[in-house]
Amino acid sequence: MRARVIVLAGPSGAGKSRLAERVGLPVLRLDDFYKNGDDPTLPRITEGANAGLVDWDDPRSWWLEDALAALDAMCRQGSAEVPVYEIARDGRCGMQTLDLQGSDLFIAEGIFAQEVVPHVTDTGQLAAAYCVRQHPAVTFWRRLTRDLREHRKPPLVLVRRGLALMRDQRRVVAHAVAKGCEPVTPEQGFAAVTALIGKGALR
Template identity: 50%
Template sequence: MSAPDPRARVVVLAGPSGAGKSRLAERLHTTHGWPIVRLDDFYRDLDDAADPPMPRHVGLGIIDWDHPDSWHASAAVAALVELVDTGSTSTPVYDISHSRAVGTTTVRARPRDLVLAEGIFAAEVVAQLREAGVLHSAWCIHHRPLVTFVRRLARDLKERRKSPMVLVRRGLALMRAEPEVIRRQEALGARSARAKDVEARLALAVGPRRD
């Protein structure tokens, strides 16, 4: 998939939580040197009182961190556009275990770089990125739901994101909802694919690395 417009450089890596988006982004970064914008860092703080209110999960009785309203979509788009246009942007650093941003970091991109925008809400901004003229391609990374459940639980327990009981209950709910998550992200403009296939397609699209 080519990008004839020099500004169309943002590769959206969406997909269910635990599907392998971050691992794919890291491999592409290592191979090509492309910058990663971690869109999950644009989560709202736990005590954010702005409208709309923080969404709550009816079944679990906790804030629904898998609902797009728990996330700053407009700020994420603005950062990606700034990165493409200027070569640099400042993004939050979010601590999931404390449910708040704890700092900022600077992301830089070279003129020929693809920009890897990965996160569970990444598909939500596909249309805005396309309208802004910076979208290269959008992908919904997925695997078998049970594989995703195991990977997600292992990651979340290792990082102590929430209590083990909350992580198990949330993980089971996400596994049941995964087919619908994939359908929604496809409807938003992300193309469903395995991580290894996306990796191969992007490598073909840009050719060998240029330093």
């Protein structure tokens, strides 16, 4: 075992990526394991104003096995070939090598990050797992401004999706906790991860 992983789960817009960037460890972006937009197995929204659109908040829109393989490679070998996903292209646009460069800790973050926790717990690869959370209104606003800035979807779709996710946030956090994540604010998460770095992953 060359390294262990710190998992950052939590609702979209809660601050996972910002926390990972602030910590400064190598980061495996689990959202890059989304399926391509033309994949026939993508789940669809069945109710409400966005019915018929792809449900990108459903774990079935994401390749769990590919993510687990990358995690295994990172922990055992210190590097992995990972996809590069571009929202503008609605799919993967290449591959890149993620190398830990000697670090014995790295972060895996994404909206489905909680789904990998049972596996990395069983394999002894988990250093810690956190669910980053904020007040639902804060998360809604941060997510909306980010998605509008990046032109992810038409504005009305983003507003409707954001309101649905805000109503669903309590369930999302509860699900992550059930999978083994500790709920934290971004500041609490930063303090906890910083303490882990000080101890070292393999000591």
